[in-house]
Amino acid sequence: MSLLKFKRNQKARSFLFFLLLAALIWFLTKFSKPLVAEYRLNLEYINMPKQTLVSSQAPDELLITVNANGFKLLREFFRDKTLVLDLSAGRAIDDNRIRFNQDQLLAFCYRKIPSAEVISVELKELIIPVDQMAAKTIQVVFQGEVSLVQGFKIIDRAEIQPTEITIYGPSQLIDSISSVNTVYTRLNNLRSDLAQSIALEPLWSNKLSRSQDSVLWSARVLEFTQKQIELPVELINVPR
Structure with missing residues:
Protein backbone atom coordinates (compact mmCIF):
# COMPACT_ATOMS: atom_id res chain seq x y z
CA MET A 1 0.00 0.00 0.00
CA SER A 2 2.78 2.44 0.92
CA LEU A 3 4.64 1.51 -2.29
CA LEU A 4 1.57 2.40 -4.35
CA LYS A 5 1.19 5.70 -2.49
CA PHE A 6 4.87 6.50 -3.10
CA LYS A 7 4.50 5.86 -6.83
CA ARG A 8 1.43 8.11 -6.98
CA ASN A 9 3.25 10.94 -5.16
CA GLN A 10 6.22 10.54 -7.49
CA LYS A 11 3.96 10.82 -10.53
CA ALA A 12 2.27 13.92 -9.07
CA ARG A 13 5.62 15.59 -8.43
CA SER A 14 6.79 14.74 -11.93
CA PHE A 15 3.59 16.14 -13.39
CA LEU A 16 3.97 19.41 -11.43
CA PHE A 17 7.61 19.70 -12.45
CA PHE A 18 6.84 19.36 -16.16
CA LEU A 19 3.86 21.70 -15.79
CA LEU A 20 6.05 24.40 -14.22
CA LEU A 21 8.74 23.80 -16.82
CA ALA A 22 6.22 24.19 -19.63
CA ALA A 23 4.90 27.40 -18.05
CA LEU A 24 8.45 28.75 -17.73
CA ILE A 25 9.24 27.94 -21.37
CA TRP A 26 5.99 29.61 -22.47
CA PHE A 27 6.80 32.69 -20.36
CA LEU A 28 10.33 32.99 -21.75
CA THR A 29 9.14 32.45 -25.32
CA LYS A 30 6.28 34.92 -24.96
CA MET A 133 -2.59 84.99 -11.29
CA ALA A 134 -3.70 88.04 -9.35
CA ALA A 135 -1.14 89.97 -7.27
CA LYS A 136 -1.41 91.46 -3.79
CA THR A 137 1.00 93.25 -1.45
CA ILE A 138 0.95 91.93 2.13
CA GLN A 139 2.71 92.80 5.40
CA VAL A 140 5.62 90.78 6.83
CA VAL A 141 5.32 90.00 10.55
CA PHE A 142 8.31 88.90 12.64
CA GLN A 143 7.51 85.87 14.77
CA GLY A 144 10.01 84.98 17.48
CA GLU A 145 11.91 86.04 20.59
CA VAL A 146 14.75 88.53 21.06
CA SER A 147 16.91 88.77 24.19
CA LEU A 148 20.02 90.81 24.95
CA VAL A 149 22.98 90.39 27.25
CA GLN A 150 22.56 92.42 30.43
CA GLY A 151 23.87 95.91 29.89
CA PHE A 152 22.96 96.06 26.19
CA LYS A 153 19.93 97.50 24.42
CA ILE A 154 18.56 97.90 20.90
CA ILE A 155 18.88 101.41 19.54
CA ASP A 156 15.61 102.73 18.12
CA ARG A 157 13.99 99.44 17.02
CA ALA A 158 14.66 96.29 15.03
CA GLU A 159 13.91 96.50 11.31
CA ILE A 160 12.63 94.04 8.72
CA GLN A 161 13.51 94.52 5.06
CA PRO A 162 11.35 94.45 3.11
CA THR A 163 8.36 95.12 5.32
CA GLU A 164 6.03 93.97 2.53
CA ILE A 165 6.13 91.29 -0.17
CA THR A 166 3.93 90.46 -3.15
CA ILE A 167 2.01 87.21 -3.41
CA TYR A 168 0.51 85.78 -6.60
CA GLY A 169 -2.37 83.39 -7.03
CA PRO A 170 -6.05 83.02 -7.85
CA SER A 171 -7.94 86.02 -6.50
CA GLN A 172 -10.25 83.80 -4.46
CA LEU A 173 -7.23 82.53 -2.53
CA ILE A 174 -5.27 85.73 -1.96
CA ASP A 175 -8.22 88.01 -1.13
CA SER A 176 -8.28 86.76 2.47
CA ILE A 177 -4.49 87.02 3.02
CA SER A 178 -3.25 90.24 4.65
CA SER A 179 0.12 89.23 6.15
CA VAL A 180 2.75 86.54 6.28
CA ASN A 181 4.80 85.45 9.31
CA THR A 182 8.46 84.63 9.47
CA VAL A 183 9.31 81.18 10.77
CA TYR A 184 9.58 81.26 14.57
CA THR A 185 13.10 82.49 15.35
CA ARG A 186 14.98 82.89 18.64
CA LEU A 187 17.68 85.57 18.74
CA ASN A 188 19.29 85.15 22.14
CA ASN A 189 21.98 87.02 24.08
CA LEU A 190 22.61 89.76 21.56
CA ARG A 191 25.52 92.07 22.37
CA SER A 192 26.41 93.51 18.97
CA ASP A 193 24.76 94.69 15.77
CA LEU A 194 23.02 91.87 13.91
CA ALA A 195 21.66 91.42 10.39
CA GLN A 196 20.18 87.97 9.73
CA SER A 197 18.15 86.45 6.92
CA ILE A 198 14.96 84.80 8.19
CA ALA A 199 12.75 82.52 6.12
CA LEU A 200 9.03 83.10 5.69
CA GLU A 201 6.49 80.48 6.61
CA PRO A 202 5.70 78.08 3.73
CA LEU A 203 2.77 78.86 1.48
CA TRP A 204 -0.24 76.71 2.26
CA SER A 205 -1.20 76.09 -1.40
CA ASN A 206 0.88 75.13 -4.43
CA LYS A 207 -1.29 77.56 -6.42
CA LEU A 208 0.35 80.46 -4.61
CA SER A 209 3.75 82.04 -5.18
CA ARG A 210 5.49 85.13 -3.84
CA SER A 211 8.17 87.65 -4.69
CA GLN A 212 10.63 86.25 -2.13
CA ASP A 213 10.94 83.55 0.52
CA SER A 214 12.97 85.37 3.18
CA VAL A 215 13.51 88.80 4.72
CA LEU A 216 16.38 90.55 6.51
CA TRP A 217 16.02 91.22 10.24
CA SER A 218 18.48 93.79 11.60
CA ALA A 219 19.11 95.77 14.75
CA ARG A 220 21.74 98.09 16.20
CA VAL A 221 22.83 97.00 19.67
CA LEU A 222 24.63 99.33 22.10
CA GLU A 223 26.11 98.78 25.54
CA PHE A 224 24.81 101.05 28.29
CA THR A 225 25.42 101.44 32.04
CA GLN A 226 22.88 101.88 34.79
CA LYS A 227 23.82 103.62 38.03
CA GLN A 228 21.87 105.25 40.84
CA ILE A 229 23.17 108.59 42.08
CA GLU A 230 21.77 111.20 44.45
CA LEU A 231 21.71 114.80 43.29
CA PRO A 232 21.11 117.72 45.63
CA VAL A 233 18.22 119.98 44.71
CA GLU A 234 18.54 123.73 45.16
CA LEU A 235 15.62 126.02 44.50
CA ILE A 236 16.29 129.42 42.98
CA ASN A 237 14.10 132.35 42.15
CA VAL A 238 11.42 131.20 44.56
CA PRO A 239 8.52 133.68 44.61
CA ARG A 240 8.16 135.56 47.91
Missing part, protein backbone atom coordinates in the same frame (compact mmCIF):
# COMPACT_ATOMS: atom_id res chain seq x y z
CA PHE A 31 8.27 37.77 -23.37
CA SER A 32 11.38 37.39 -25.48
CA LYS A 33 9.39 38.48 -28.54
CA PRO A 34 8.52 42.10 -29.43
CA LEU A 35 5.17 43.09 -27.97
CA VAL A 36 2.88 46.11 -28.31
CA ALA A 37 1.41 47.65 -25.17
CA GLU A 38 -0.39 50.78 -24.04
CA TYR A 39 0.73 52.95 -21.15
CA ARG A 40 -1.22 55.71 -19.47
CA LEU A 41 1.21 58.39 -18.28
CA ASN A 42 0.37 60.92 -15.58
CA LEU A 43 1.19 64.47 -16.69
CA GLU A 44 3.12 66.89 -14.50
CA TYR A 45 3.82 70.46 -15.60
CA ILE A 46 6.88 72.55 -14.72
CA ASN A 47 8.30 75.98 -15.63
CA MET A 48 5.01 77.80 -15.96
CA PRO A 49 5.18 81.35 -17.39
CA LYS A 50 5.57 83.99 -14.68
CA GLN A 51 2.46 84.87 -12.71
CA THR A 52 0.48 81.96 -14.18
CA LEU A 53 -0.58 78.54 -13.00
CA VAL A 54 -1.87 75.48 -14.80
CA SER A 55 -5.64 75.45 -14.98
CA SER A 56 -7.59 72.71 -13.25
CA GLN A 57 -9.00 71.93 -16.71
CA ALA A 58 -5.56 70.91 -18.06
CA PRO A 59 -5.20 67.23 -19.15
CA ASP A 60 -3.70 65.04 -16.43
CA GLU A 61 -3.07 61.85 -18.47
CA LEU A 62 -1.63 60.85 -21.84
CA LEU A 63 -2.16 57.46 -23.50
CA ILE A 64 0.76 56.13 -25.56
CA THR A 65 1.42 52.93 -27.51
CA VAL A 66 4.88 51.35 -27.36
CA ASN A 67 6.66 48.41 -28.95
CA ALA A 68 9.51 46.58 -27.20
CA ASN A 69 10.83 43.28 -25.95
CA GLY A 70 8.38 41.78 -23.49
CA PHE A 71 10.85 41.85 -20.62
CA LYS A 72 11.52 45.55 -21.22
CA LEU A 73 7.79 46.25 -21.22
CA LEU A 74 7.42 44.31 -18.00
CA ARG A 75 10.21 46.36 -16.42
CA GLU A 76 8.63 49.62 -17.57
CA PHE A 77 5.29 48.50 -16.12
CA PHE A 78 6.70 48.77 -12.58
CA ARG A 79 8.44 52.10 -13.09
CA ASP A 80 7.07 55.55 -12.28
CA LYS A 81 4.62 56.63 -14.99
CA THR A 82 4.83 60.38 -14.55
CA LEU A 83 5.65 62.38 -17.69
CA VAL A 84 7.08 65.82 -16.87
CA LEU A 85 6.26 68.48 -19.46
CA ASP A 86 8.37 71.63 -19.52
CA LEU A 87 5.92 74.38 -20.44
CA SER A 88 8.76 76.69 -21.51
CA ALA A 89 9.28 74.30 -24.48
CA GLY A 90 5.69 74.74 -25.68
CA ARG A 91 4.29 77.44 -27.96
CA ALA A 92 2.04 80.08 -26.45
CA ILE A 93 -1.16 80.36 -28.51
CA ASP A 94 -2.27 83.32 -26.37
CA ASP A 95 -1.98 84.42 -22.73
CA ASN A 96 -4.11 81.52 -21.56
CA ARG A 97 -3.04 78.51 -23.68
CA ILE A 98 0.19 76.63 -24.41
CA ARG A 99 0.44 74.10 -27.25
CA PHE A 100 2.61 71.00 -27.78
CA ASN A 101 2.49 69.27 -31.16
CA GLN A 102 2.67 65.49 -31.59
CA ASP A 103 6.40 65.49 -32.41
CA GLN A 104 7.16 67.29 -29.16
CA LEU A 105 5.04 64.83 -27.21
CA LEU A 106 6.83 61.90 -28.85
CA ALA A 107 10.19 63.44 -27.92
CA PHE A 108 9.14 63.72 -24.26
CA CYS A 109 7.91 60.11 -24.33
CA TYR A 110 11.15 58.82 -25.89
CA ARG A 111 13.10 60.42 -23.05
CA LYS A 112 10.72 58.92 -20.53
CA ILE A 113 10.87 55.36 -21.96
CA PRO A 114 14.19 55.10 -23.82
CA SER A 115 14.16 51.29 -23.85
CA ALA A 116 10.94 51.10 -25.91
CA GLU A 117 9.81 52.37 -29.30
CA VAL A 118 6.95 54.83 -28.91
CA ILE A 119 4.62 54.02 -31.80
CA SER A 120 1.98 56.65 -31.21
CA VAL A 121 0.45 59.07 -28.74
CA GLU A 122 -3.24 59.49 -28.14
CA LEU A 123 -3.35 63.18 -29.12
CA LYS A 124 -2.25 65.00 -32.26
CA GLU A 125 -1.60 68.05 -30.10
CA LEU A 126 -1.84 68.91 -26.43
CA ILE A 127 -3.36 72.22 -25.36
CA ILE A 128 -2.67 73.26 -21.77
CA PRO A 129 -4.89 76.06 -20.42
CA VAL A 130 -3.21 78.38 -17.91
CA ASP A 131 -4.76 80.92 -15.57
CA GLN A 132 -3.35 84.38 -14.95
Whole structure:
Protein backbone atom coordinates (compact mmCIF):
# COMPACT_ATOMS: atom_id res chain seq x y z
CA MET A 1 0.00 0.00 0.00
CA SER A 2 2.78 2.44 0.92
CA LEU A 3 4.64 1.51 -2.29
CA LEU A 4 1.57 2.40 -4.35
CA LYS A 5 1.19 5.70 -2.49
CA PHE A 6 4.87 6.50 -3.10
CA LYS A 7 4.50 5.86 -6.83
CA ARG A 8 1.43 8.11 -6.98
CA ASN A 9 3.25 10.94 -5.16
CA GLN A 10 6.22 10.54 -7.49
CA LYS A 11 3.96 10.82 -10.53
CA ALA A 12 2.27 13.92 -9.07
CA ARG A 13 5.62 15.59 -8.43
CA SER A 14 6.79 14.74 -11.93
CA PHE A 15 3.59 16.14 -13.39
CA LEU A 16 3.97 19.41 -11.43
CA PHE A 17 7.61 19.70 -12.45
CA PHE A 18 6.84 19.36 -16.16
CA LEU A 19 3.86 21.70 -15.79
CA LEU A 20 6.05 24.40 -14.22
CA LEU A 21 8.74 23.80 -16.82
CA ALA A 22 6.22 24.19 -19.63
CA ALA A 23 4.90 27.40 -18.05
CA LEU A 24 8.45 28.75 -17.73
CA ILE A 25 9.24 27.94 -21.37
CA TRP A 26 5.99 29.61 -22.47
CA PHE A 27 6.80 32.69 -20.36
CA LEU A 28 10.33 32.99 -21.75
CA THR A 29 9.14 32.45 -25.32
CA LYS A 30 6.28 34.92 -24.96
CA PHE A 31 8.27 37.77 -23.37
CA SER A 32 11.38 37.39 -25.48
CA LYS A 33 9.39 38.48 -28.54
CA PRO A 34 8.52 42.10 -29.43
CA LEU A 35 5.17 43.09 -27.97
CA VAL A 36 2.88 46.11 -28.31
CA ALA A 37 1.41 47.65 -25.17
CA GLU A 38 -0.39 50.78 -24.04
CA TYR A 39 0.73 52.95 -21.15
CA ARG A 40 -1.22 55.71 -19.47
CA LEU A 41 1.21 58.39 -18.28
CA ASN A 42 0.37 60.92 -15.58
CA LEU A 43 1.19 64.47 -16.69
CA GLU A 44 3.12 66.89 -14.50
CA TYR A 45 3.82 70.46 -15.60
CA ILE A 46 6.88 72.55 -14.72
CA ASN A 47 8.30 75.98 -15.63
CA MET A 48 5.01 77.80 -15.96
CA PRO A 49 5.18 81.35 -17.39
CA LYS A 50 5.57 83.99 -14.68
CA GLN A 51 2.46 84.87 -12.71
CA THR A 52 0.48 81.96 -14.18
CA LEU A 53 -0.58 78.54 -13.00
CA VAL A 54 -1.87 75.48 -14.80
CA SER A 55 -5.64 75.45 -14.98
CA SER A 56 -7.59 72.71 -13.25
CA GLN A 57 -9.00 71.93 -16.71
CA ALA A 58 -5.56 70.91 -18.06
CA PRO A 59 -5.20 67.23 -19.15
CA ASP A 60 -3.70 65.04 -16.43
CA GLU A 61 -3.07 61.85 -18.47
CA LEU A 62 -1.63 60.85 -21.84
CA LEU A 63 -2.16 57.46 -23.50
CA ILE A 64 0.76 56.13 -25.56
CA THR A 65 1.42 52.93 -27.51
CA VAL A 66 4.88 51.35 -27.36
CA ASN A 67 6.66 48.41 -28.95
CA ALA A 68 9.51 46.58 -27.20
CA ASN A 69 10.83 43.28 -25.95
CA GLY A 70 8.38 41.78 -23.49
CA PHE A 71 10.85 41.85 -20.62
CA LYS A 72 11.52 45.55 -21.22
CA LEU A 73 7.79 46.25 -21.22
CA LEU A 74 7.42 44.31 -18.00
CA ARG A 75 10.21 46.36 -16.42
CA GLU A 76 8.63 49.62 -17.57
CA PHE A 77 5.29 48.50 -16.12
CA PHE A 78 6.70 48.77 -12.58
CA ARG A 79 8.44 52.10 -13.09
CA ASP A 80 7.07 55.55 -12.28
CA LYS A 81 4.62 56.63 -14.99
CA THR A 82 4.83 60.38 -14.55
CA LEU A 83 5.65 62.38 -17.69
CA VAL A 84 7.08 65.82 -16.87
CA LEU A 85 6.26 68.48 -19.46
CA ASP A 86 8.37 71.63 -19.52
CA LEU A 87 5.92 74.38 -20.44
CA SER A 88 8.76 76.69 -21.51
CA ALA A 89 9.28 74.30 -24.48
CA GLY A 90 5.69 74.74 -25.68
CA ARG A 91 4.29 77.44 -27.96
CA ALA A 92 2.04 80.08 -26.45
CA ILE A 93 -1.16 80.36 -28.51
CA ASP A 94 -2.27 83.32 -26.37
CA ASP A 95 -1.98 84.42 -22.73
CA ASN A 96 -4.11 81.52 -21.56
CA ARG A 97 -3.04 78.51 -23.68
CA ILE A 98 0.19 76.63 -24.41
CA ARG A 99 0.44 74.10 -27.25
CA PHE A 100 2.61 71.00 -27.78
CA ASN A 101 2.49 69.27 -31.16
CA GLN A 102 2.67 65.49 -31.59
CA ASP A 103 6.40 65.49 -32.41
CA GLN A 104 7.16 67.29 -29.16
CA LEU A 105 5.04 64.83 -27.21
CA LEU A 106 6.83 61.90 -28.85
CA ALA A 107 10.19 63.44 -27.92
CA PHE A 108 9.14 63.72 -24.26
CA CYS A 109 7.91 60.11 -24.33
CA TYR A 110 11.15 58.82 -25.89
CA ARG A 111 13.10 60.42 -23.05
CA LYS A 112 10.72 58.92 -20.53
CA ILE A 113 10.87 55.36 -21.96
CA PRO A 114 14.19 55.10 -23.82
CA SER A 115 14.16 51.29 -23.85
CA ALA A 116 10.94 51.10 -25.91
CA GLU A 117 9.81 52.37 -29.30
CA VAL A 118 6.95 54.83 -28.91
CA ILE A 119 4.62 54.02 -31.80
CA SER A 120 1.98 56.65 -31.21
CA VAL A 121 0.45 59.07 -28.74
CA GLU A 122 -3.24 59.49 -28.14
CA LEU A 123 -3.35 63.18 -29.12
CA LYS A 124 -2.25 65.00 -32.26
CA GLU A 125 -1.60 68.05 -30.10
CA LEU A 126 -1.84 68.91 -26.43
CA ILE A 127 -3.36 72.22 -25.36
CA ILE A 128 -2.67 73.26 -21.77
CA PRO A 129 -4.89 76.06 -20.42
CA VAL A 130 -3.21 78.38 -17.91
CA ASP A 131 -4.76 80.92 -15.57
CA GLN A 132 -3.35 84.38 -14.95
CA MET A 133 -2.59 84.99 -11.29
CA ALA A 134 -3.70 88.04 -9.35
CA ALA A 135 -1.14 89.97 -7.27
CA LYS A 136 -1.41 91.46 -3.79
CA THR A 137 1.00 93.25 -1.45
CA ILE A 138 0.95 91.93 2.13
CA GLN A 139 2.71 92.80 5.40
CA VAL A 140 5.62 90.78 6.83
CA VAL A 141 5.32 90.00 10.55
CA PHE A 142 8.31 88.90 12.64
CA GLN A 143 7.51 85.87 14.77
CA GLY A 144 10.01 84.98 17.48
CA GLU A 145 11.91 86.04 20.59
CA VAL A 146 14.75 88.53 21.06
CA SER A 147 16.91 88.77 24.19
CA LEU A 148 20.02 90.81 24.95
CA VAL A 149 22.98 90.39 27.25
CA GLN A 150 22.56 92.42 30.43
CA GLY A 151 23.87 95.91 29.89
CA PHE A 152 22.96 96.06 26.19
CA LYS A 153 19.93 97.50 24.42
CA ILE A 154 18.56 97.90 20.90
CA ILE A 155 18.88 101.41 19.54
CA ASP A 156 15.61 102.73 18.12
CA ARG A 157 13.99 99.44 17.02
CA ALA A 158 14.66 96.29 15.03
CA GLU A 159 13.91 96.50 11.31
CA ILE A 160 12.63 94.04 8.72
CA GLN A 161 13.51 94.52 5.06
CA PRO A 162 11.35 94.45 3.11
CA THR A 163 8.36 95.12 5.32
CA GLU A 164 6.03 93.97 2.53
CA ILE A 165 6.13 91.29 -0.17
CA THR A 166 3.93 90.46 -3.15
CA ILE A 167 2.01 87.21 -3.41
CA TYR A 168 0.51 85.78 -6.60
CA GLY A 169 -2.37 83.39 -7.03
CA PRO A 170 -6.05 83.02 -7.85
CA SER A 171 -7.94 86.02 -6.50
CA GLN A 172 -10.25 83.80 -4.46
CA LEU A 173 -7.23 82.53 -2.53
CA ILE A 174 -5.27 85.73 -1.96
CA ASP A 175 -8.22 88.01 -1.13
CA SER A 176 -8.28 86.76 2.47
CA ILE A 177 -4.49 87.02 3.02
CA SER A 178 -3.25 90.24 4.65
CA SER A 179 0.12 89.23 6.15
CA VAL A 180 2.75 86.54 6.28
CA ASN A 181 4.80 85.45 9.31
CA THR A 182 8.46 84.63 9.47
CA VAL A 183 9.31 81.18 10.77
CA TYR A 184 9.58 81.26 14.57
CA THR A 185 13.10 82.49 15.35
CA ARG A 186 14.98 82.89 18.64
CA LEU A 187 17.68 85.57 18.74
CA ASN A 188 19.29 85.15 22.14
CA ASN A 189 21.98 87.02 24.08
CA LEU A 190 22.61 89.76 21.56
CA ARG A 191 25.52 92.07 22.37
CA SER A 192 26.41 93.51 18.97
CA ASP A 193 24.76 94.69 15.77
CA LEU A 194 23.02 91.87 13.91
CA ALA A 195 21.66 91.42 10.39
CA GLN A 196 20.18 87.97 9.73
CA SER A 197 18.15 86.45 6.92
CA ILE A 198 14.96 84.80 8.19
CA ALA A 199 12.75 82.52 6.12
CA LEU A 200 9.03 83.10 5.69
CA GLU A 201 6.49 80.48 6.61
CA PRO A 202 5.70 78.08 3.73
CA LEU A 203 2.77 78.86 1.48
CA TRP A 204 -0.24 76.71 2.26
CA SER A 205 -1.20 76.09 -1.40
CA ASN A 206 0.88 75.13 -4.43
CA LYS A 207 -1.29 77.56 -6.42
CA LEU A 208 0.35 80.46 -4.61
CA SER A 209 3.75 82.04 -5.18
CA ARG A 210 5.49 85.13 -3.84
CA SER A 211 8.17 87.65 -4.69
CA GLN A 212 10.63 86.25 -2.13
CA ASP A 213 10.94 83.55 0.52
CA SER A 214 12.97 85.37 3.18
CA VAL A 215 13.51 88.80 4.72
CA LEU A 216 16.38 90.55 6.51
CA TRP A 217 16.02 91.22 10.24
CA SER A 218 18.48 93.79 11.60
CA ALA A 219 19.11 95.77 14.75
CA ARG A 220 21.74 98.09 16.20
CA VAL A 221 22.83 97.00 19.67
CA LEU A 222 24.63 99.33 22.10
CA GLU A 223 26.11 98.78 25.54
CA PHE A 224 24.81 101.05 28.29
CA THR A 225 25.42 101.44 32.04
CA GLN A 226 22.88 101.88 34.79
CA LYS A 227 23.82 103.62 38.03
CA GLN A 228 21.87 105.25 40.84
CA ILE A 229 23.17 108.59 42.08
CA GLU A 230 21.77 111.20 44.45
CA LEU A 231 21.71 114.80 43.29
CA PRO A 232 21.11 117.72 45.63
CA VAL A 233 18.22 119.98 44.71
CA GLU A 234 18.54 123.73 45.16
CA LEU A 235 15.62 126.02 44.50
CA ILE A 236 16.29 129.42 42.98
CA ASN A 237 14.10 132.35 42.15
CA VAL A 238 11.42 131.20 44.56
CA PRO A 239 8.52 133.68 44.61
CA ARG A 240 8.16 135.56 47.91
